[in-house]
Amino acid sequence: MTDKSIKIILFIGSLRSGGKERRLVELLSYLQKRNQYKLLVVMTSHKIDYQKFYDLNIPYYVIPKSWSKNDLTIFYKFYKIVKSYEPDLIHTWGKIQTLYSLPSILKTKVPLINSQITAAPPFINKISISFLINLLNFKISKTVIANSYAGLEAFTPPMNKSYIIYNGVDFDRFKGLADKLAIKKKYNIKTPYTVIMVASVSQNKDYKLFFEIAQIVTKLRSDISFIGVGSYIEADTTYQHIKKITSNNDRLIFPGRIDDVEALINACDIGVLFSPNGEGTSNAIIEYMALSKPVIASRVGGNLELISHNENGYLVKDSTAIEIAELVTELIDDKEKRDKFGERSKEFILNSFSLESMGRKFEEVYMNALGMDIPKITNDSSLIHASN
Numbered sequence: 001m002t003d004k005s006i007k008i009i010l011f012i013g014s015l016r017s018g019g020k021e022r023r024l025v026e027l028l029s030y031l032q033k034r035n036q037y038k039l040l041v042v043m044t045s046h047k048i049d050y051q052k053f054y055d056l057n058i059p060y061y062v063i064p065k066s067w068s069k070n071d072l073t074i075f076y077k078f079y080k081i082v083k084s085y086e087p088d089l090i091h092t093w094g095k096i097q098t099l100y101s102l103p104s105i106l107k108t109k110v111p112l113i114n115s116q117i118t119a120a121p122p123f124i125n126k127i128s129i130s131f132l133i134n135l136l137n138f139k140i141s142k143t144v145i146a147n148s149y150a151g152l153e154a155f156t157p158p159m160n161k162s163y164i165i166y167n168g169v170d171f172d173r174f175k176g177l178a179d180k181l182a183i184k185k186k187y188n189i190k191t192p193y194t195v196i197m198v199a200s201v202s203q204n205k206d207y208k209l210f211f212e213i214a215q216i217v218t219k220l221r222s223d224i225s226f227i228g229v230g231s232y233i234e235a236d237t238t239y240q241h242i243k244k245i246t247s248n249n250d251r252l253i254f255p256g257r258i259d260d261v262e263a264l265i266n267a268c269d270i271g272v273l274f275s276p277n278g279e280g281t282s283n284a285i286i287e288y289m290a291l292s293k294p295v296i297a298s299r300v301g302g303n304l305e306l307i308s309h310n311e312n313g314y315l316v317k318d319s320t321a322i323e324i325a326e327l328v329t330e331l332i333d334d335k336e337k338r339d340k341f342g343e344r345s346k347e348f349i350l351n352s353f354s355l356e357s358m359g360r361k362f363e364e365v366y367m368n369a370l371g372m373d374i375p376k377i378t379n380d381s382s383l384i385h386a387s388n
Helices: 019-034 051-056 073-085 095-108 129-140 149-155 180-186 207-220 237-246 261-267 283-290 301-305 321-333 335-352 355-370
Strands: 006-012 037-043 060-062 089-093 112-117 143-146 162-164 193-198 224-229 252-256 270-273 295-298 313-316
Touching (some): 006 019, 006 095, 019 283, 037 073, 073 095, 089 095, 089 355, 095 112, 112 129, 112 149, 112 355, 143 149, 149 162, 180 261, 193 207, 193 283, 207 224, 207 237, 207 252, 207 321, 224 321, 261 283, 270 321, 283 295, 295 321, 313 321
Parallel strands (some): 037 060, 112 143, 143 162, 193 224, 224 252, 270 295
């Protein structure tokens, strides 16, 4: 195997805008540069929101669905792909994708790398089909990867096969960003200060709280705007609520999904993220921090691994909208504190969340699964085993 490229199938639902999807695209970018991997991305949806994926020119295949939900034909269709491609490794990116891969794993004995743990819910129902699927997935996986300690604690996979690999950031994404004033004009931001929340509209992100805070602050102040950005479903009740309240206040803005999110974050002053159902390692928070923004976020899951309360931001739990609004205005009025929080955030991300570090650790997992040695190519800290 050392004399040929290592063939890997990476199986994910789609490449829509989202945390694990961006993480996969960043990993693909790293692996391609290493010139020792032959990669095939397999999906069950044609949805691809990342131009960078197209730019990489990595082959991909979309499994056609026969049914809209619970399509059992995917088990066999994926097996046919595995038989044809003959991978050395299969790397799955989701609970259902991992489940679909299990018959292929059992039949071919190809090692399974399971990256399904990207969240850290505060409660998991252990009397449920979902929990049983997790148990089965973890049992058959060669290695289970989470992007936070909180995720491992929530899902409790076997510790002897589990690792933490934090999300990696390609810092080139933050170079040459558009002028701040031009970006504010593009998104109709007319105030000196702006608070941003980057998140898809879903039950896992509390946009109602975000805009409740926004309504409180904008009633008191005329110099602060609030903007939320992320994908949504038109019929979603939360989106309809957002649409209604933003139509009545020009300092409450929601353009939906955008392609220049880094430039917009850069033009804002505070980044927030409210996650009532837990959080793994949030790409949105990492991006806020990489761009030197102070953060206000829910005191849940992986957020505690990114934010030190009153050091580089604020962690809130059971706080009222009024209380969080006070934190917002306090930060807006204290530039020295905003700058200090932002500087600490950027330094932390630069030191611990590089794309090189993430890619290196995934390589270690791959080589361990194949019983191969990996040459020392960086000075990054070693892979974090869950039992450590």
